[in-house]
Amino acid sequence: MTGTILFQQLINGISLGSLYGLVAIGYTMVYGILRLINFAHGDLLMFAAYTAIYLIGIFTLPWQISFPLAMVITGLMGIVLDRCAYRPLRDAPRISLLISAIGASFLLENLAIVIIGGIPKGFPRPPMFDHVITILGVRVQVLTLYTPVITIVLLLGLLYIVYRTKVGKAMRAASKDFEATRLMGINLDRVIAITFFLGSFLAAAGGIMWAMKYPQVNPFMGVFPGLKAFIAAVLGGIGNIVGAVIGGFLLGLGEIMIVAFFPEVSQYKDAFAFVILILVLLFRPTGIMGEPMIDKT
Amino acid sequence: MSKERRNLLLNIMGILVLFVILYLFNEYGTDYQIRILNNMAVFITLAVSYNLVNGICGILHLGPNAFITIGAYTSALLTMSAAEKQMTYIIVPLVWPLNVLHTPFVVSLLLGGLMAAVFAFAISFPVFRVRGDYLAIVTLGFGEVIRVLANALQGVTNGPLGLKGLVPYTNLWWSWGVAVLTIIAITKLINSSYGRAMKSIREDEIAARAMGIDPFKHLLMAFLISAFFCGVAGGLLAHLITTISPTLFTFFLTFNLLIIIVVGGLGSTTGAVIGAALFAWGGEALRIVERPTDLGFLKIPGIPGMRMVIFSIILMLVIIFARRGIMGRSEFSWDWLLSKLGWKEKGF
Amino acid sequence: MGDFFQLNDLVMQFGGLTAVKDFSIELQAGELVGLIGPNGAGKTTVFNMITGFLTPTSGQVRWQGEEITGFPVHKVTAQGIARTFQNIRLFTDLTVLENVMISFHQRIRTFFWEAMLGFPTYRREEKRIRESAMAFLQELGLAHLAKEKAGGLAYGQQRRLEIARALATRPKLLLLDEPAAGMNPQETNELAVLVRELRDKYALTIFLIEHDMKFVMGLCERIKVLDYGITIAEGTPAEIQSNQAVIKAYLGEPK
Ligand SMILES: Nc1ncnc2c1ncn2[C@@H]1O[C@H](COP(=O)(O)OP(=O)(O)OP(=O)(O)O)[C@@H](O)[C@H]1O
Numbered sequence: 015m016t017g018t019i020l021f022q023q024l025i026n027g028i029s030l031g032s033l034y035g036l037v038a039i040g041y042t043m044v045y046g047i048l049r050l051i052n053f054a055h056g057d058l059l060m061f062a063a064y065t066a067i068y069l070i071g072i073f074t075l076p077w078q079i080s081f082p083l084a085m086v087i088t089g090l091m092g093i094v095l096d097r098c099a100y101r102p103l104r105d106a107p108r109i110s111l112l113i114s115a116i117g118a119s120f121l122l123e124n125l126a127i128v129i130i131g132g133i134p135k136g137f138p139r140p141p142m143f144d145h146v147i148t149i150l151g152v153r154v155q156v157l158t159l160y161t162p163v164i165t166i167v168l169l170l171g172l173l174y175i176v177y178r179t180k181v182g183k184a185m186r187a188a189s190k191d192f193e194a195t196r197l198m199g200i201n202l203d204r205v206i207a208i209t210f211f212l213g214s215f216l217a218a219a220g221g222i223m224w225a226m227k228y229p230q231v232n233p234f235m236g237v238f239p240g241l242k243a244f245i246a247a248v249l250g251g252i253g254n255i256v257g258a259v260i261g262g263f264l265l266g267l268g269e270i271m272i273v274a275f276f277p278e279v280s281q282y283k284d285a286f287a288f289v290i291l292i293l294v295l296l297f298r299p300t301g302i303m304g305e306p307m308i309d310k311t
Numbered sequence: 312m313s314k315e316r317r318n319l320l321l322n323i324m325g326i327l328v329l330f331v332i333l334y335l336f337n338e339y340g341t342d343y344q345i346r347i348l349n350n351m352a353v354f355i356t357l358a359v360s361y362n363l364v365n366g367i368c369g370i371l372h373l374g375p376n377a378f379i380t381i382g383a384y385t386s387a388l389l390t391m392s393a394a395e396k397q398m399t400y401i402i403v404p405l406v407w408p409l410n411v412l413h414t415p416f417v418v419s420l421l422l423g424g425l426m427a428a429v430f431a432f433a434i435s436f437p438v439f440r441v442r443g444d445y446l447a448i449v450t451l452g453f454g455e456v457i458r459v460l461a462n463a464l465q466g467v468t469n470g471p472l473g474l475k476g477l478v479p480y481t482n483l484w485w486s487w488g489v490a491v492l493t494i495i496a497i498t499k500l501i502n503s504s505y506g507r508a509m510k511s512i513r514e515d516e517i518a519a520r521a522m523g524i525d526p527f528k529h530l531l532m533a534f535l536i537s538a539f540f541c542g543v544a545g546g547l548l549a550h551l552i553t554t555i556s557p558t559l560f561t562f563f564l565t566f567n568l569l570i571i572i573v574v575g576g577l578g579s580t581t582g583a584v585i586g587a588a589l590f591a592w593g594g595e596a597l598r599i600v601e602r603p604t605d606l607g608f609l610k611i612p613g614i615p616g617m618r619m620v621i622f623s624i625i626l627m628l629v630i631i632f633a634r635r636g637i638m639g640r641s642e643f644s645w646d647w648l649l650s651k652l653g654w655k656e657k658g659f
Numbered sequence: 660m661g662d663f664f665q666l667n668d669l670v671m672q673f674g675g676l677t678a679v680k681d682f683s684i685e686l687q688a689g690e691l692v693g694l695i696g697p698n699g700a701g702k703t704t705v706f707n708m709i710t711g712f713l714t715p716t717s718g719q720v721r722w723q724g725e726e727i728t729g730f731p732v733h734k735v736t737a738q739g740i741a742r743t744f745q746n747i748r749l750f751t752d753l754t755v756l757e758n759v760m761i762s763f764h765q766r767i768r769t770f771f772w773e774a775m776l777g778f779p780t781y782r783r784e785e786k787r788i789r790e791s792a793m794a795f796l797q798e799l800g801l802a803h804l805a806k807e808k809a810g811g812l813a814y815g816q817q818r819r820l821e822i823a824r825a826l827a828t829r830p831k832l833l834l835l836d837e838p839a840a841g842m843n844p845q846e847t848n849e850l851a852v853l854v855r856e857l858r859d860k861y862a863l864t865i866f867l868i869e870h871d872m873k874f875v876m877g878l879c880e881r882i883k884v885l886d887y888g889i890t891i892a893e894g895t896p897a898e899i900q901s902n903q904a905v906i907k908a909y910l911g912e913p914k
């Protein structure tokens with residue numbers, strides 16, 4: 015393999031990985047507080063992509079407005095999801111919560127089929143992201159370069175909220191000790207709602223960039239990115255925001271590189287992430303940055 | 312006559328009545344009715360064995376579709392004749408010894424179950440290292456891995472093309488025979504000391520360990536038995552619909568089973584049976600909403616996806632508002648039925 | 660019989676916190692020994708290390724001359740060491756009788772397929788288990804509740820069921836973690852009588868944690884005191900009661 019191809023794949027891997035990372039943040043934040051795999055999180059990618067399409071197509075808003083607006087709407091959708099599917103089950107057995115999450119995920123996907131139809135739609139990629147430039151002899155679409163930059167900017171914004179604001183402090187307290195935080199008189203439902211908003215907001219960014227990258231949108235487009243992002247979150251150490259992004263980068267790079275170096279296994283590509291998941295759980299269940307979980311008797 | 316003997320007698324009578332009804336349908340029923348009855352039996356087998364892991368052991372396993380896939384392919388490959396196989400595998404020839412193996416239907420079912428159990432055993436170590444949501448996602452992962460393999464290993468599965476033209480061996484006798492045997496075997500297990508040990512893990516794994524229960528051993532036992540019966544049901548399914556391909560066995564199938572056992576009542580075999588029966592019947596009945604209907608004066612267009620929307624909503628409503636489902640954790644018993652019917656104990 | 664049961668220099672660290680430090684004790688068969696100390700002193704942690712829920716950072720658990728440190732929990736139970744839990748952990752959705760029957764499972768001789776096929780061998784064993792479990796319920800005065808769900812019992816009854824369940828594993832050493840917690844004085848007195856009776860009847864050795872001083876002082880022959888994971892005193896109840904370090908440890912703590 016030549017250096018340029020390697021470089022090309024490196025860029026692709028980082029770009030894909032940053033998308034996983036963005037989506038993984040939502041998983042990690044929700045898991046941190048509720049100890050729940052928000053199964054429907056991946057479907058918010060789809061939700062965001064369709065919302066953006068309609069904002070551009072029907073309301074003829076320019077993308078500079080419609081993309082951020084779609085992110086906000088998806089954030090609110092995250093709150094609705096929590097309100098309807100998870101909040102009624104706060105004190106229920108954990109298994110119920112997860113089943114509700116799976117139900118919510120199927121509901122979103124099939125509602126999309128009912129309302130929009132199962133046929134893939136094209137995504138209107140703004141021309142600005144279409145440019146191809148040449149770096150070190152490699153031709154790269156600018157979108158591929160923007161993706162990691164946008165991810166890092168959003169990550170820094172999120173870290174600011176989590177570590178420098180009051181609500182961020184409440185979030186961190188809730189993920190350390192849910193009951194104690196409740197007893198301290200903090201309105202946990204509000205904290206959780208904000209967590210869902212932020213996670214969904216970032217997932218929407220991931221969804222829109224995903225739709226620009228593979229410019230086809232269909233009701234199931236969020237399933238695999240969602241599962242892989244969750245695996246990225248576990249790889250990075252669940253509950254750890256920076257870990258989620260690092261896990262995303264590693265998983266994205268790994269997927270691209272495996273296929274680049276061993277083209278003959280490309281049909282097994284979708285199984286790669288699960289193999290990683292199983293290896294992590296077997297050998298380092300706390301992930302790269304996670305703290306050990308305490309199991310009290 | 313003791314209560315035990317009376318219940319045994321009633322059980323036998325119940326089964327006889329069931330088979331008389333099946334006989335009548337077999338003779339006089341429409342194809343549509345027979346298909347629903349077959350589906351019902353297969354779903355009952357699947358749901359009862361799925362419930363053993365999810366309802367009795369209390370873990371959320373999301374990979375029964377993997378077991379069903381393995382059972383279906385194994386069984387199908389064993390009943391196809393060598394000539395059929397040669398014609399089907401046009402892109403990549405079927406590997407030896409599968410290309411020459413040929414067994415009777417019943418053997419193929421048993422081997423299908425056995426292969427599923429072998430696979431369950433192979434994945435059990437990573438699966439039971441974790442619990443809760445992690446276990447769910449790991450089993451889901453293995454389900455996906457099997458689907459990827461079914462697509463990729465063309466020399467075994469014929470890839471995305473799948474297998475066509477299987478002999479429709481599965482009739483009412485096979486499907487219901489297996490369903491009844493599954494119910495009996497799994498009920499006996501659940502009511503035994505082994506079943507109690509499984510329930511104790513569900514109730515409180517820490518306390519169970521302190522009482523000398525080895526969680527791994529008992530979860531594995533439930534997992535393998537469940538896989539075996541799912542594999543057998545997979546074989547039945549293959550020879551019922553006579554065409555199988557990887558798209559048939561996605562997470563969708565698992566989702567349907569999950570709905571069945573949640574609606575029936577997680578942890579109740581009776582509930583699993585009722586849930587499966589409702590699902591097989593309701594699933595067919597609901598097809599109307601996806602099919603364009605012409606009422607003469609009014610044309611209603613079919614809405615694709617509507618069935619799954621309805622199912623998802625049912626699942627969520629049950630889990631949020633009626634978590635115990637239809638049966639809770641209770642089981643059907645003759646004592647209960649007789650007392651409902653006003654039967655006096657002193658009759659015996 | 661110097662090698663009935665020994666703990667040698669057990670240490671348990673959680674991250675930076677040393678919950679238990681250099682804990683040693685030797686129990687003789689038939690003894691009734693108490694472990695006391697303020698909240699968070701590390702008492703339950705000692706039990707968790709003995710029963711295999713925690714693997715000690717260092718030190719040894721020796722049982723009948725063999726080292727069992729780090730054994731899986733169910734193997735420790737199989738060796739004849741049983742415990743109850745401070746925060747009651749019954750199988751709440753199962754009946755009282757089933758709760759006790761589960762303890763017999765570790766010794767079951769029939770295989771699962773004998774149960775699935777309804778073999779007479781299995782049915783006989785099930786019957787025997789049921790009868791023995793009933794006997795234990797009788798012993799603890801719970802027989803009339805056999806068919807109730809365990810979760811529905813009154814608090815004191817739940818504590819007794821915990822003991823019945825532990826007894827049914829047929830231990831030689833019984834560890835009781837705050838068995839009198841939440842009981843009223845009368846129940847506590849009855850419990851003290853019961854514990855002594857059980858010890859004599861089943862030839863048990865008992866090691867118990869308890870905050871109720873009257874209970875401990877009246878019942879135990881020997882007491883060990885922990886504070887912040889460190890053993891600050893040991894001796895007969897009379898010696899402990901007059902020990903300055905113990906008084907300070909308890910008075911130093913509000914409540
Ligand atoms: N699994 C664990 N992980 C981390 N810390 C633990 C764990 N178990 C116990 N601890 C800590 O170790 C210390 C001792 O706890 P332990 O439960 O042994 O106290 P105790 O003497 O039983 O107290 P109490 O009388 O309140 O029951 C406490 O500070 C507790 O927070």
Ligand SMILES: [Mg+2]
Nearest residue numbers: 702703704745
């Ligand atoms: Mg304690």
